[in-house]
Amino acid sequence: MNYVDLNAISEQHLEGTWEVKNRLINTNSSPNHFIDVRLIELDGCQYRSINGKERKGEWRIIRENEIIYNPQIKFFINQEQVGNAIITRLQSDQDQKGDVYRLTLYFSNGLELILQKNNFETTV
Amino acid sequence: MDTIKLDFEQAKAKHLLFKSRLRSILYGVGADIDETPVLSHFECAVGKWIYSRALNEYGHIPEIHELEKVHANIHTAAREAVTLYKDGKVESARICLNNVESIADELVGLLSIVEKKVEENKDAHKYSGDYQSREVSMQELLDLVKVNQELDSIIKKQSGEVLRHKQILLESLMQLPANVSILRGPDHVIELMNEPAKAAIFNKDVIGKKVREAFPEIEGQGYFELLDKVFQTGEPFVGKELPVKIDRGNGIELLYANSSYHQLKDEHGNAEGIVSFSYEVTEQVVARKKVEEAARRATFITDAMPQMVWTADDQGNPTFYNKHWPAYTGKTLNTLLDKGWFTLIHAADMEAFMNTWHSSIESGNDFSFEHRLEMHSGEYRWHLTRATAELQDDTIVGWIGTSTDINDLKFLQDQLKQSYADLEVKVRFRNLELEKQNSELRKKLESAGIK
Numbered sequence: 001m002n003y004v005d006l007n008a009i010s011e012q013h014l015e016g017t018w019e020v021k022n023r024l025i026n027t028n029s030s031p032n033h034f035i036d037v038r039l040i041e042l043d044g045c046q047y048r049s050i051n052g053k054e055r056k057g058e059w060r061i062i063r064e065n066e067i068i069y070n071p072q073i074k075f076f077i078n079q080e081q082v083g084n085a086i087i088t089r090l091q092s093d094q095d096q097k098g099d100v101y102r103l104t105l106y107f108s109n110g111l112e113l114i115l116q117k118n119n120f121e122t123t124v
Numbered sequence: 125m126d127t128i129k130l131d132f133e134q135a136k137a138k139h140l141l142f143k144s145r146l147r148s149i150l151y152g153v154g155a156d157i158d159e160t161p162v163l164s165h166f167e168c169a170v171g172k173w174i175y176s177r178a179l180n181e182y183g184h185i186p187e188i189h190e191l192e193k194v195h196a197n198i199h200t201a202a203r204e205a206v207t208l209y210k211d212g213k214v215e216s217a218r219i220c221l222n223n224v225e226s227i228a229d230e231l232v233g234l235l236s237i238v239e240k241k242v243e244e245n246k247d248a249h250k251y252s253g254d255y256q257s258r259e260v261s262m263q264e265l266l267d268l269v270k271v272n273q274e275l276d277s278i279i280k281k282q283s284g285e286v287l288r289h290k291q292i293l294l295e296s297l298m299q300l301p302a303n304v305s306i307l308r309g310p311d312h313v314i315e316l317m318n319e320p321a322k323a324a325i326f327n328k329d330v331i332g333k334k335v336r337e338a339f340p341e342i343e344g345q346g347y348f349e350l351l352d353k354v355f356q357t358g359e360p361f362v363g364k365e366l367p368v369k370i371d372r373g374n375g376i377e378l379l380y381a382n383s384s385y386h387q388l389k390d391e392h393g394n395a396e397g398i399v400s401f402s403y404e405v406t407e408q409v410v411a412r413k414k415v416e417e418a419a420r421r422a423t424f425i426t427d428a429m430p431q432m433v434w435t436a437d438d439q440g441n442p443t444f445y446n447k448h449w450p451a452y453t454g455k456t457l458n459t460l461l462d463k464g465w466f467t468l469i470h471a472a473d474m475e476a477f478m479n480t481w482h483s484s485i486e487s488g489n490d491f492s493f494e495h496r497l498e499m500h501s502g503e504y505r506w507h508l509t510r511a512t513a514e515l516q517d518d519t520i521v522g523w524i525g526t527s528t529d530i531n532d533l534k535f536l537q538d539q540l541k542q543s544y545a546d547l548e549v550k551v552r553f554r555n556l557e558l559e560k561q562n563s564e565l566r567k568k569l570e571s572a573g574i575k
Contacts, residue, residue, distance in 0.1 A: 068553055086553050088546050106550050108557035 004090040009071050011061060013090060017041045018103060018115035026110030034075075034083050035111055047075060057082065073105065084108045095120070128246060132239040135178070136232060138169035143228060144272055146202050150209050150217050151278050163206065165199035170231075178238075185241045191234040198227045219393045303381075303404070306388070307335060308397040312351050314338055315397070324404060326372045341371045351385060355395050358387045365409050380409040431526040434465065436511075438520045440485050454500025465527075470496035470504050481511075488513045488520050494534075497527065505531035 004013060018040045025035060037051040047059040057077035064072075068086060075083035089104035098120040105113045145162050147153075161168040166175065174192055182188045201224045209217035294316075297304045303321035307314055312335040330338035336348055345368060354361050362384040369376050383402035390396045426433040426446040435444040442464050449460055453468055469477055473495035484491035491511040496504035511525030 067556055068549060070549055070553075072553075084557065086549065088549065106546075106553065108554060110554065 002092050004092060006070055006087060006090070009061075009087060009090055013101070014061070014073070014103070015042050015044070016101075016117045016119070018117050020113055021102070021116045022114035024112035026112075032083055032107065032109055032111070034085075034107060034113065037113070040115065085113075088112075128239065128242050131177075132235055132242075135170060135173050135235055138173060139228065139231060139235075142168050142170060142198075142202075143224070144275070146205065146224060147221065147275055149206055150214075150221055151275060151282070153274050153278060159206065163199065163203050165196045168199070170195060171199075182238055182242055185238050187234050187237045187241070191231060191238060194227060194231050194234060198224055198231060201227060216393075219391075222392055297399070300401070303400075303402045305400045306397060307351065307400065310352075310355055310395075312336070312348075312355070312398060321402075324372075324402075325370075326374075328373060339370060341369060341376055345369065351398055354385045354387055354398055358389075358395065360387070361385045365405055378406075379404055380406045429526070431528045432507075434525050434527070436523040436525070438485075438522055440481065440523065443522065452497075452499050465497075468498040470498070472496070477509075484511065484513075485520075485523075488515070491523075491525070494530065505529055506534040507531075 020038050020040070023035075033051060033055060034049070037049045039050045041048040042059060045058050045060060047057055049055045055077065057075055059073055059075050062072040062074055070086040070088060072084060072086050074081055075085075085105040085107040087103065088106050089102070091102045093100045093102070095118075098118065101117045101119065103115045103117070105115065107113070142161065145157055145159075148157050149159060149162060161171075165171045174188075174195060178188055179192065201220060205217045205220035205224060208214075208220055298316075298318040300318065301320060303324050304316075304318040305314060305321050306316040314330050314333055314335060317331065328338075335351060336343070342348065347368065350361055353359070364382050365380045366383055368379050368381065370379060371377070381402045381404050383400065385398050385400050387395050388397040388399055423446070427448075429446070430448075432448045432452060433444075433446040434442055434449070436442050442461055445457055445460050445465070449455075449465065450457055453460065453465070455463075455468075466474075466478070466481075473493075477493050477495050480493050481491060483489075490513075492508070494506060494508050497507045498504050506529070507527045508530045509525060509527040511523045513520045514522045514524060
């Protein structure tokens with residue numbers, strides 16, 4: 001198990017299909033549509049989320065070093081910010097089939113999601 | 125003297141000549157003695173008489189054929205005796221001489237029987253009576269008398285020396301600091317005990333008694349059977365720290381002794397008794413058992429501890445590991461003792477560990493260090509190793525140490541540290557968001573004219 005240095009996290013690390021493996025909801029969490037999301041797909045600057053119904057929008061990484069050192073991901077739909085989260089962990093594991101990544105996002109409403117992405121080599 | 129009687133008397137004289145020659149060889153008298161007549165039953169005077177004359181003249185008497193066989197047997201025994209003598213086994217050769225004597229008596233008896241039968245039937249058979257080729261001359265008989273006188277003198281002298289040596293040996297045995305006892309016969313009658321042996325049984329009156337009667341409490345402990353075996357087989361027995369429950373006058377006591385039993389033989393090589401040597405080692409055995417018990421308990425206690433326990437000498441060389449060490453490292457105790465467990469410390473921790481350890485060895489201060497330690501699978505786990513010096517009169521005589529697996533604790537500590545850091549950043553992040561929301565709300569209120 002390796003932790004990826006938070007300062008070294010790039011878009012390439014984050015692109016791919018992330019499955020929600022764990023979800024921690026604060027009792028004070030104000031609802032947003034990530035609360036019950038099951039899958040998040042990040043591709044280029046586009047994102048797609050599924051929580052029963054599909055939502056599409058844009059995402060980007062924000063870095064500011066004055067108050068928060070952790071990289072932040074902001075989600076937008078039609079220019080409107082619908083979600084803001086900091087990355088608290090990105091860990092990688094070697095599996096027999098390939099690499100497995102685990103991403104921990106902490107949203108500004110107190111929601112914490114643990115996502116998993118498999119970079120398995122596909123065989124034909 | 126009639127011719128037949130003369131013939132047989134001469135044969136007996138020839139036989140006597142043979143025996144004298146044999147004894148001369150075995151007692152080292154007359155270096156120029158011709159051994160051929162002693163070794164070959166054809167070349168000796170009696171043999172020549174049997175094969176050139178007696179078988180022809182007296183062949184009709186059955187005992188003469190038996191006499192021929194007995195005569196051959198005498199020479200077989202004589203050859204064996206001479207071989208033993210030449211191999212330096214003088215005592216065995218002389219014991220063999222007794223065997224020759226015994227067969228020789230048989231030969232003389234047969235000669236007398238044949239002579240008697242010849243006398244009884246001399247009228248029925250015609251004997252040649254030709255004794256011109258007499259093998260025993262007067263000079264030979266005179267020489268024989270001389271040799272026998274010399275032999276008697278030597279044997280008497282040697283017998284005296286043997287007796288004197290036996291007496292010296294016996295006196296030496298009696299003066300040994302060990303317990304020495306001499307048991308006689310198959311019933312092991314106690315014939316002699318030296319002073320230490322008597323003192324060991326508090327001068328209990330046992331002389332002249334059979335061992336089984338003197339010490340009935342020993343029955344069932346295997347000693348009587350052991351004595352029987354030594355007496356019967358001649359195989360000596362040597363035993364160390366043998367336990368024996370014995371009554372020395374104060375009830376049954378458990379004693380320990382180093383003992384040996386040896387068969388005693390008479391001059392004919394027959395078993396006549398046993399000589400027993402023993403040292404009581406009860407105090408040493410009891411003291412050693414106490415030490416062993418203490419060591420066993422210490423091992424039990426250290427094995428019962430969850431930590432890996434080790435000890436080292438004053439220089440830090442390992443001297444003991446509890447059972448958790450082989451289980452964790454996959455190494456044998458011998459390998460660990462030989463190469464030391466320090467070789468299993470992670471390379472990144474090694475230098476600092478050794479510096480701290482050597483510093484403790486020099487100062488005697490307690491040692492404490494966190495390091496990674498390789499386990500049998502090749503995985504490294506964090507351990508906290510602590511050691512304390514064992515002092516005797518302010519001098520370090522060794523170290524006792526424990527190595528405790530703190531890997532899970534380390535992981536939890538790291539997790540906790542990370543969680544605090546996470547919590548801090550989460551709070552800052554949420555405060556920032558709240559501030560932004562607060563600022564936006566204020567702007568909206570201001571634009572709406574609400575203050």
